[in-house]
Amino acid sequence: MQIKTMRFGDIEIAAEQVINFPAGLPGFPEQKRFVPVEYRNESPLFFLQAVDLPELAFIIGDPFKIIGNYVVDIPKEDLEALEIETSEEASVYVILTLRQGGKVITANLVAPLIINTVKKIGRQSILFNSPYNSRFPLYTQPQAQAK
Amino acid sequence: MLVLTRRIGESLVIGDEIEVSIVEIRGDQVRIAVNAPRNISVHRKEVYELIQQENREAACLPAELNLAGIILDPQKGEKG
Numbered sequence: 001m002q003i004k005t006m007r008f009g010d011i012e013i014a015a016e017q018v019i020n021f022p023a024g025l026p027g028f029p030e031q032k033r034f035v036p037v038e039y040r041n042e043s044p045l046f047f048l049q050a051v052d053l054p055e056l057a058f059i060i061g062d063p064f065k066i067i068g069n070y071v072v073d074i075p076k077e078d079l080e081a082l083e084i085e086t087s088e089e090a091s092v093y094v095i096l097t098l099r100q101g102g103k104v105i106t107a108n109l110v111a112p113l114i115i116n117t118v119k120k121i122g123r124q125s126i127l128f129n130s131p132y133n134s135r136f137p138l139y140t141q142p143q144a145q146a147k
Numbered sequence: 148m149l150v151l152t153r154r155i156g157e158s159l160v161i162g163d164e165i166e167v168s169i170v171e172i173r174g175d176q177v178r179i180a181v182n183a184p185r186n187i188s189v190h191r192k193e194v195y196e197l198i199q200q201e202n203r204e205a206a207c208l209p210a211e212l213n214l215a216g217i218i219l220d221p222q223k224g225e226k227g
Contacts (some may be wrong), residue, residue, distance in 0.1 A: 022186065026195060058205055059212070080185040097205040103214070108205065111198045116172035126190055126198055134201045
């Protein structure tokens with residue numbers, strides 16, 4: 001099927017690529033279908049494009065590759081809602097935010113996206129009593145030297 | 148907005164599947180138990196609103212993305 005996107009134009013996606021978010025996302029409760037769009041081959045980052053809202057796309061990343069030491073205890077209510085029974089079925093991603101015109105990039109480690117990769121269902125899980133915060137700095141571009 | 152008064156041990160029922168009970172009252176704090184189906188998440192309001200705000204900010208991406216010096220616009224960037 002073809003979907004309209006602001007960033008990539010009209011793109012062709014397969015129904016099997018769509019990940020359903022039955023609860024939407026906090027801030028976007030109506031958006032219940034997303035599709036991953038590759039950023040770069042073998043990159044730990046990719047886009048999560050809303051199927052039904054062309055202007056909505058997030059950059060998400062594999063936290064285990066971009067943070068290094070990320071330990072997450074997924075609440076059992078979220079595992080049950082996602083029908084996850086084994087760890088092979090679960091994938092964890094974090095949403096990235098660009099700040100200060102892109103000079104600072106942060107990852108939301110306290111509210112990761114949990115996806116049942118077999119059943120293609122996802123949910124944003126808000127971790128309780130987590131040592132992580134919602135703005136973990138990943139990268140800051142060096143300031144240009146003033147002359 | 149419905150406002151009700153409850154004592155310790157009393158509950159509210161929301162719809163068919165959600166129950167909110169007052170467990171304990173100590174000073175200015177109320178301990179509340181929520182029984183809801185697993186697909187409905189329950190969060191402290193200020194935490195939920197923080198995540199909403201974070202998501203809204205994350206959704207604001209510039210048209211041309213520059214991540215670690217790499218142009219993230221697939222229509223203009225390097226192929227492959």
